[in-house]
Amino acid sequence: MSDIPLRINGTSITMPPGNQSVSYIIENPPTGKNQKSGALEVLLAFGGAVLVGGVFFIWWRKRSGNDGGETKADPIEDALKSDELREEEKLALKYLLEHGGRASQAEIRDALEIPKTTAWRMFKRLEERGLVRIIRGRKENWVELKR
Template identity: 35%
Template sequence: MRFVWLAVVAVVLLIFGFAVATVGQAEPSIVVTVHSDGTVTVAVRALVEPGLNELPAPVEAIPATIEAMIDNVEVPAIYHNGSIYIASDSSATATVTYIANVTMSDGILEFYINYSGVYELHIEPGIVTLTLPENILGADIVNDTLVLLVSGPAEVRYVIVPAEESTGGEAAGTASQPAETSETQQPSEQPTPTREEEESSTLLWVAVVVAAAAVAAAILVLARRGGSSEGGSSSPTMVSAVLDDTDKLILKRLQEAGGSMLQSELQRATGLPKTTLWRHVRRLAELGYVRIEKEGKANRVILVKELEDAEAP
């Protein structure tokens, strides 16, 4: 019950325009992740003070997916005018996560990062970026994920590459293995590169990979458009390639239920976490398989295209 009155206080303060506490002296830690399935999640970690705190939402949020934690305890959150507000009764560490709103046109996905500070942009395998932020402070590859340290706003446009294409060569970010050295061949001694040289080499490598990937993505998008212009719809093989097992499970449960379920019912039927379910439902809606309708305070998910349609040869 401790946070019930805090939520009420937060609403009252927002309505009547009272002062909002800052999020501490240190700049918030922000990570924006583009996942392999095309969805984008945002994680904001910051110090909060007693009272109502305003945290940045660097990418437009889907309000229903916002989850706020203060010292590992879930608390209410309010999304208003591009910011997230949470109330705290003490100085503590808060973490806010949510799924970002991504638009899609002609197979190209796009979102905008509206934040002037420094943040991390993570791009998982299977994603080919068509644009990248201009002010990149650093770059690295961690567990096959491209990690960029960025400063300032940025527009990110990208496409999803099917698994069989994303693993096809170096343009997808896969480094080739060096040839084995002959026993009689002695490696020549090379001077140890400085930290500045290593960082410059990493940025150059990332730029080359991104440029090659952009060319491959452009060819892929043109191929998709060419296929859709002939028959009026995208190729069934290309569409089914972007559906994973979780997508198919959701479609199957909807089909078994007669084609319509509340989001809470669908979550119980699939056993998926709320955030995971919503991320996949949003993607299925963007791909035209389901439709989301508001029903009071709940969401109803309606099947538009059955699973057999997605798997048809």
């Protein structure tokens, strides 16, 4: 400005009489939008990296969970092959394997034609070895293979 304004009121300026020259520069103040989008991009990149890392970790754990791709030995199959079990116990485990891994105690007892007390003791021994789980119901007990 070439002279001192008489009054400045918001967007209007009152100048003294005579020729005056006014020059100005319009600046575009930086908006918060550009700054936030930069932070948002960094946050999204970090979140994406964490997500990809998590998926890779889960895949790696499942793949290497069995020590180099070897299949883990099934304790039921090992027990059937060993000489530690009695013949009735092996037959009961085979029956459970053939019938989906779960059956009533009475059903197995009838199939093997063994007395009630003998069956109960046999299933208790198998449960102590960690091969089966006995589920007590209201009217009958169920036997389930542990996997």
